[in-house]
Amino acid sequence: MTNVVPSGTKGVGFRSERGPVLIAVMLSTGLVALDSTIIATAVPSIVTDLGGFEQFPWLFSIYLLTQAVTVPLYGKFADVLGRKPVMLFGIAVFLLGSVLCGAAWSMPVLIISRAIQGIGAGAVLPISMTMVGDQYTVEERAKVQGYLASVWAMASVIGPTLGGIFAEYLTWRWIFFVNVPVGAVAVVVLVLRFTESVERRKHRIDYMGAALLTLGCSLLILGLLEGGVAWRWGSVESILIFVVSAVMLIGFVLVERRAAEPVVPLWVFSKRTLVGGNLVSLIIGALLIGMSSYLPTFAEGVMGTGALVAGLTLGALTVGWPLAASQAGRFYMRIGFRDTGLIGSVLVVIGALLVALLPIGSTVWQAAGAGFVLGLGLGLSSVPTLVAVQSTVGWNRRGVVTGTNMFNRSMGSAVGVAVFGAIANTTLANRFAHPPAAVAGQLPPSADATSLVLGGHPDPASPVDAFVREALYAATHQVFVVMFVVSILTVGATLLMPRRTAQLTFAEDAQVREESPSVPTACTQSQRSASS
Template sequence: MSTKTGEKQDGIGFRSERGPVLAAIMLCTGLVALDSTIIATAVPSVVGDLGGFSQFPWLFSIYLLTQAVTVPIYGKLADVFGRKPVMFFGIAAFLLGSVLCGVAWSMPVLILCRAIQGIGAGAISPISITMVGDLYSVEERARVQGYLASVWGVSAVVGPTLGGVFSEYVSWRWIFFINLPLGAVAGWTLARRFKERVTRGSHRIDYLGAVLLTAGSSLLILGLLEGGVAWSWGSPVSLLIFAGGAAMMIAFVLVERRAAEPILPLWVFRHRVLTGANLAALGIGTLTIGLSSYVPTYAQGVLGTGALVAGFTLAALSIGWPLAAAVSGRIYMRIGFRDTSLIGGAVTVAGAVLCAVLGQESHIWQVATACLIVGVGLGLTSSPTMVAVQSVVGWERRGVVTATNMFFRSIGSTVGAAVLGAVSNATLSDRFAHPPASIGGDHLPKSVDATSDVLTGQGAGGMGGVSSAVTTFVRGALNDAVHNAFLTTLVVAVLIVGAVLLMPRVRAETGNGTGSEAH
C-alpha cells in the first residue's frame, strides 16, 4: 500500500495549499481538547439537572477509557484503508455522541453517550498526528505539531471558562451542541482538500487481536481508575478485574505472534527508537495528568487562591509546551531527535524539582514558573520523540506507530491518575489518623473527600464551624499530600530521561523521507 500526500512543498502557513487541511486538523484536535476540559466546570449544573452525584466521575473515566483502548485499532485501520475514512468515522462518532450527550435525560445515559464520544476521539487524536506526518516533511513537523499543541493550550484556558458561561447563562447541554458546527466545518474541509491515493491490496483484519486488546486494556484501565475509589485495591472485585485483564493481554500477545497482519505488531517493541519514545510517552502522560490534577489543588487548597488564578497558573504549562514544540524542529535538525529530547528531559526534571520544593509559604508566581519550565521541557521532549517515531518507518506503518505512541501516553495518564491519587490519599489518611492532641480526630474530615469542605469552612458544623487550628492542620496535610505527588512526578521526569537514553541517535533528514540511525 502506498499513498502520496502534500507533494507540493508550498510552505506551512494557513494560506498555503496545505493550509486549509492543517486548519481542519487543528479544528478536529480542538474538538477533542475542548471536550476534555469544558465539562469540568459544568459538573454542578449537570448533577443539579440529572442527579447522580456519585456517578459523575464516570463522565471523565469512561471517555478516557474508550479513547485509550481504541487508539491502536484506528492506527492499524488507517494504514490499511487510509487516513481519510478513519478520520471521517471518528468525527461522525464524536458528533453523534455529542448530540446524544446534549439530549441525555439521566446520568447513566449521559455516561453511555460520553463513551461514544470517546470512541470518536480515539480516532481523531492519532489520525490527526498521522496526517501531519504524511503532509509535512521532517523539518516541518515540529512547527506544525507546535500548532496542534497550542490548540490544547488554548483549550486548557478557554474550555473551563466556556463551560462555566454555558452552564450559567444558557444550558450545560450547549457544551456538547457547540461541537456540531465545528465538526461539520472540519469534515467538509477535509473532504474537499485532503487528497490521498491508497493502493489497496489483500488485507486480513486481526479481529481477534482487536477484541482481546480492547477487552484486556479496558479491564486493566478500569481497575486502575476505580481501584481504591469504587472498591478497595485488595478486594475480590479488584483482583478479578486485574486477573481477567492480564489474562486477556497475555492471550493478545500470543495471538499477535501468529497473526498475518496484527493490530499491534510486536516489532514495535523491538525497535529501539519506538521503545524509547513509547516509554517516554508513558511518562509524559503521567506527568501531564499529575500537574493538571494537583497544581490547581495546591494553588487553591494550600495557597488559598481562587479557581481562576489556579487555572491561569496551570495555563503556564500549556503556554510553554507549544512554544518549545514549535522551535524544537530547528534544534533536532541540527543535533538529532535523541539529543533534543534529552535537553527537554533535563528541563523537565528542573521544572519538576521546582514543583517538589514548593511549600505553604511559596508564591503563586513560583508555581507558574515551575509549570512554565515543565511545559518547555515537555515540548522539547514530546515533539522530537513523536517525529522520530514517524520518521523511522514508511507510510504503511506510520499510523500504527503514531497510534501506539499516543496509546502509551493515554495509559500513562490513566496509571498516573491512579498512582498519584493513591499517594495523595494515603498521605492525607495518615495525617488525619495522627492529629495533634490539641485538635482531636472528631474535628477532622471523616473522609479524604471532605478535605475541601473543611478548607472552605463548610465542614465540622457548617460555615464558621471550622476552627483556625483545624483549617491550618488540614491545609498542612494537603500540602504534604501534594508534595508527595510532586515528588512522584519528579521520579517520573527522571524516568523520561532514562527512556530517551534508550533511543539511538537518529539523524533528521530533510524532505519527506525517513530518518536514519547514526552508526
C-alpha cells in the same frame, strides 16, 4: 500516484497548496486540545453539583482508557481505509459523547458519556498527526509543528478561561456543548477540502487481539482506581482483578505474534527509536494527566482560588508546551532528535521537582511558574520523539507507528490518573478516618468532604475547612512527589533512542508505496493537480 509532496509544491502556510488540509488538521486537533484544557478547571464544580469526589478520576481515566484502546485500531484502519473516513467517524462519535456529557444528570451517566467521547477522540489526534506525517517532509514538519503548537497555545488560554467562566458564572455543562460548533467546522473543512483515493482490498481485522487488549487494560485501570477504596489492596477481589488483567495482556501478546494483521504489531518494539519514543510518550501521558487533574484541585482547594484563576494556573503549563514545541524543530534539525528530547527531559525533571516542592501557602505565580517549566520540558520531549518515530517508516506503516505512539500516551494518562487517583483517595480516606476532636462529626461522608473547599474561598476561621484543606494538600502533595519520581524515567527513556535516527526520504517513501500495490494512496486535490 503516491502520497508525497510534489516538487512544485512550495510553502507550508495556509495559502499554500496544502493549506486547507493544514487548517482541517488544526481544527481537528483543536477539538481534542480544547476538551483537554477546558474540563480540568470545571471538575470541582462538577463534583459540587453531582457529588462523588472519589469517582471524579473516572472522568479522565474512562475517557483515556477508551481513547487508548481504540487508537491502535484507528491507526490500522487509517492505513487500510484512508485517513478521511476514520477522522470523520472519530469526530462524529466525539461530538455525540460531548452532547451526552452536557446532558448528564449524575456522575455515573457523565462517566459513561465520557467513555463514548473517548472512543471518538481515539481517532482525532493520531490521525491528525498521521496526516501531517503524510503531507510534509521532516524539514517542513518543524514549521508545521509551530502551527499545531499554536492550536494548543490558544486552547491553553481559551480552554481554562472558558472552563472557569462556565463553571463560575454559567454552568459546567457548556464545557461539553462548546465542542459541537468546533467539531462541525472541522467536519465541513475535511469534507470539502480533503480528498483521497484508496485501493480497496480484503483485510482480516484482529478482533481477538482488540478484545484482549481492551479487557486487559480495563481491568488494570479498574484495579488501580478502586483499590484501597472499594476494596482493600490485599483482598481477593484486588488480587483476582490484577491476575486476570495480566493473563489477558499476556494472551494479547501471544495473539499478536500469530495474527495476520495485528492491532499492535510487535515489530514496533524492535527498533530503539520506536521503543524509546513510545516510552517517552507513555511517561508524558502520565505527567500531563497528573498536572491536569490535580493542579486545579490544588489551586482551588489548597490555595483558595476560584475556578477561573485555577484555570489560568493550569494554562501556564499548556502555554509552555506549545512554545517549546514550536521551537523544537529548529533544535532537532541541528542537534538531532535524541539530544533535543534529552534537553526536554531534563526540563521535565526540573519542572516536576518545582511542582513537588510547592508549599501549602503557595502563591498563584509559584504554581504557574512550576507548571510553565514542566510544560517547556514536555514540549521539547514530545515533538522530536514523535517525528523520529514517524521518520523511520514509510506511508504504509506511518498510521500504525503514530497510532502506537498515541496509544502509549493515552495508556500512560489512563494508568497515571488511576495511580494518582488511588494515591489521593487513599490519603484522603486515611485523613478523614481520623479527624481531630474539633471537627469530628462535622465532616460529610467520605471524600465528598472536599466540596467544602473546592468551591474556592474556604473560610480560614473554620476548623473544618482548615482540616479539609490540609488533608487535600497532603493528597495532592503525594501525587506531585510520585510525578517527580516518574519524571526521572523520561531521561532514561530518551537515552534508549540512538543518537542518529535513520530516516526515510520522501523518494524512499514513494518507492515503498510503488512496490506495495496493496497500500492505499492518498493526496489532496491540489497535490493531484500539481502531479498531473
